Amino acid sequence: MNFPVLALMVWSGLKIYRAYDVYRIGFGSWTLFRFDKEFLSHLGITQGLAVGMAWHFLFGWIFAINGALYVGYLTVSGAWRQILPNRSSLKEAWQVVLHDLRIRKEPLPKAKFNGAQKIAYTGVVLLGFIALASGLAIYKPVQLAFLLFVFGGYQGARFVHFWVCMLFVLFFVVHIVQVARAGWNNFRSMITGREIVIEEQPNV
Amino acid sequence: MSDDQDFRRKPLTDPEVEIRRLSRRGFLWSGVSIAAGYAGYRLLNGAPKQGGLPVPFRKALEWNEAVWSSLQSEMLPAPTFPIEQAREPKVNGGLGMSDAFDPSAWTLRVEGLRGLSSPLHLSMEDIRVLPFTRICTEFKCVEGWSQIVSWGGVKLSDFMRKFALTGESNRYVYLETPDAGYYVGIDIKTALHPQTLLAYEMNLQPLAVEHGGPLRLITALKYGYKSLKRIGLLRFCDERPRDYWAENQYDFYAGH
Numbered sequence: 509m510n511f512p513v514l515a516l517m518v519w520s521g522l523k524i525y526r527a528y529d530v531y532r533i534g535f536g537s538w539t540l541f542r543f544d545k546e547f548l549s550h551l552g553i554t555q556g557l558a559v560g561m562a563w564h565f566l567f568g569w570i571f572a573i574n575g576a577l578y579v580g581y582l583t584v585s586g587a588w589r590q591i592l593p594n595r596s597s598l599k600e601a602w603q604v605v606l607h608d609l610r611i612r613k614e615p616l617p618k619a620k621f622n623g624a625q626k627i628a629y630t631g632v633v634l635l636g637f638i639a640l641a642s643g644l645a646i647y648k649p650v651q652l653a654f655l656l657f658v659f660g661g662y663q664g665a666r667f668v669h670f671w672v673c674m675l676f677v678l679f680f681v682v683h684i685v686q687v688a689r690a691g692w693n694n695f696r697s698m699i700t701g702r703e704i705v706i707e708e709q710p711n712v
Numbered sequence: 713m714s715d716d717q718d719f720r721r722k723p724l725t726d727p728e729v730e731i732r733r734l735s736r737r738g739f740l741w742s743g744v745s746i747a748a749g750y751a752g753y754r755l756l757n758g759a760p761k762q763g764g765l766p767v768p769f770r771k772a773l774e775w776n777e778a779v780w781s782s783l784q785s786e787m788l789p790a791p792t793f794p795i796e797q798a799r800e801p802k803v804n805g806g807l808g809m810s811d812a813f814d815p816s817a818w819t820l821r822v823e824g825l826r827g828l829s830s831p832l833h834l835s836m837e838d839i840r841v842l843p844f845t846r847i848c849t850e851f852k853c854v855e856g857w858s859q860i861v862s863w864g865g866v867k868l869s870d871f872m873r874k875f876a877l878t879g880e881s882n883r884y885v886y887l888e889t890p891d892a893g894y895y896v897g898i899d900i901k902t903a904l905h906p907q908t909l910l911a912y913e914m915n916l917q918p919l920a921v922e923h924g925g926p927l928r929l930i931t932a933l934k935y936g937y938k939s940l941k942r943i944g945l946l947r948f949c950d951e952r953p954r955d956y957w958a959e960n961q962y963d964f965y966a967g968h
Contacts, residue, residue, distance in 0.1 A: 527856055558765070558961035559765075562765055562769035562770075562772070566769055569772075649852065649968050650789075650932070651780065651784055653790070656791075657791075666856060696738075700734035700735055700737075700738050703731075
């Protein structure tokens with residue numbers, strides 16, 4: 509559910525941004541990379557502002573409702589405790605990064621989610637919230653003028669909304685790589701909600 | 713007899729078998745969902761079109777309009793800015809702006825305003841004598857760029873009060889360029905808003921022809937494509953009027 513809705517929102521959103529393609533990675537007059545019409549065309553994001561808006565403002569509802577249901581589930585089930593980072597998460601996340609990049613060899617502490625995951629999974633919920641708020645500010649800049657003010661005006665809100673979208677894409681890429689790395693048993697557990705754990709036999 | 717053998721004789725509770733069953737079910741459901749998603753996509757995109765947009769999307773835009781216009785408080789103003797921040801906006805879109813146009817021969821035709829017995833033909837002098845209002849708001853193009861601009865002219869609501877004999881209002885306003893090459897419709901709530909002007913001044917200067925002179929619509933409550941340049945006809949009506957961009961995939965309401 510999350511993936512197709514998010515993919516449609518990113519696709520239609522980039523169609524909208526394509527009509528005014530000002531974002532880039534760079535500093536001052538130096539530019540590494542531009543998210544311009546040419547680059548977007550290579551990704552298959554063709555011209556179509558009106559079509560982009562039509563999809564975005566229909567699936568925006570599904571994005572918002574889906575997100576609200578997920579946060580509701582986390583709250584009611586208490587599962588938020590498993591993903592909320594704590595004081596040691598940042599340090600642990602650094603260890604995870606070093607471990608995954610094969611810089612460190614020590615095994616990671618065993619828990620359902622490690623520190624990096626906790627930060628990522630809480631972060632992506634926050635991202636969803638910021639995406640919704642900044643998107644609404646762009647969508648109704650007069651009726652929701654207070655939201656527009658929070659994001660630093662119309663162009664500020666557009667800027668935030670664009671980079672939140674990019675962070676979503678980044679999350680997804682890392683997510684896919686990590687799932688592939690974790691292997692079949694883990695993937696199976698994501699689909700079924702169950703996992704086989706081989707326990708060491710206690711000595712009798 | 714050992715416990716091991718006993719354990720092996722219970723295949724139904726074997727976790728390996730159980731998870732395989734669940735996995736199969738999971739992947740089956742994934743397959744069904746992907747197929748359903750694809751069918752949904754085909755259904756959405758293949759639906760008959762209305763205004764160039766498949767009907768489900770058109771309905772969604774109308775639903776959004778119903779939600780947001782009902783939440784809109786009547787006179788909520790768009791944020792305003794100090795006039796020092798005003799700059800010239802980009803000249804965008806030449807629809808209805810044919811070259812053969814003589815501003816000195818221009819008149820405004822007004823039709824359909826309830827209480828008005830016959831169409832009016834007004835000159836700039838007729839409009840200049842009406843109460844003057846200046847606003848400095850952010851002009852937002854549907855493409856994504858925006859610019860703070862100051863506009864001067866007469867509020868459309870003041871204009872209506874001046875020329876209508878009764879206080880009754882129509883439901884929509886339709887505007888057209890003199891060559892009928894571009895046309896828009898706006899709802900009456902927007903028409904009556906204090907930041908909706910018939911403008912003849914931009915950034916303290918007379919409105920230039922390329923920006924819609926001698927007279928254009930300005931509304932701070934909608935995307936720029938609703939703020940028609942070079943008004944030739946102003947018609948008040950009760951049916952939703954035709955609208956250039958609403959016939960070409962865009963939203964009729966376009967409300968902020």
